[in-house]
Amino acid sequence: MPEVLTVDSFYDFGRKGILMGLTCGSGHVTVPPRASCRICGSTGLITTQLSGKGRIVSFTEVFVKSKEFPLDTPYTLALVQLVEGGSLLGVIDSTSITDVVHDAKVRIEFRQLGEEKTGWPRIFFVSDS
Ligand SMILES: [Zn+2]
Structure with missing residues (x-):
């Protein structure tokens, strides 16, 4: 029986630069x-291993810094529709x-802050065009 993808193993794969998701019998992709x-x-x-590629469907600017997310502000948070289906939020x-811009091609990168x-x-997104 294949090991079930947990949130911990999702991020373990991420550290290796691999995006893993889950696929049901109808082919729907669920990620995280x-x-x-x-x-x-x-x-x-x-x-299922995913390509990590997708397109920006929505984005917003974040102006408030938080202890839990120590990034310089402002930064842009985007919702990305993945090529295989499913979507992820990332910086x-x-x-x-x-x-x-909307519809821009991006790919995922996992980074420790x-x-x-x-x-x-x-989860970060970089240009893939
Ligand atoms: Zn399904």
Whole structure:
């Protein structure tokens, strides 16, 4: 039986630069992992490697710094629709993408922030055009 993708193993793969998701029998992609398909509710999910590529569907500017998310503000948070289906929220890498626009092609990068040595890496998006 294949190992079920947990949130911890999702981020463990992320540290290796690999985006893993879950696919149900109908081909729906669920990411980050959860117990059932986000579309049909099926619990028969198979761990699948995803390309990490997608397009920006929405974005917003964040002006408030938080202890839990120690990034210089403002930064841009984007919702990205993945090529295989499913979507993820992540931070736009402003050195890679200077002009954030709807439908821009991006790819995921998992990064530890600042002095973080432990804990889950954060989701960033860089340009893929
Ligand atoms: Zn499904």
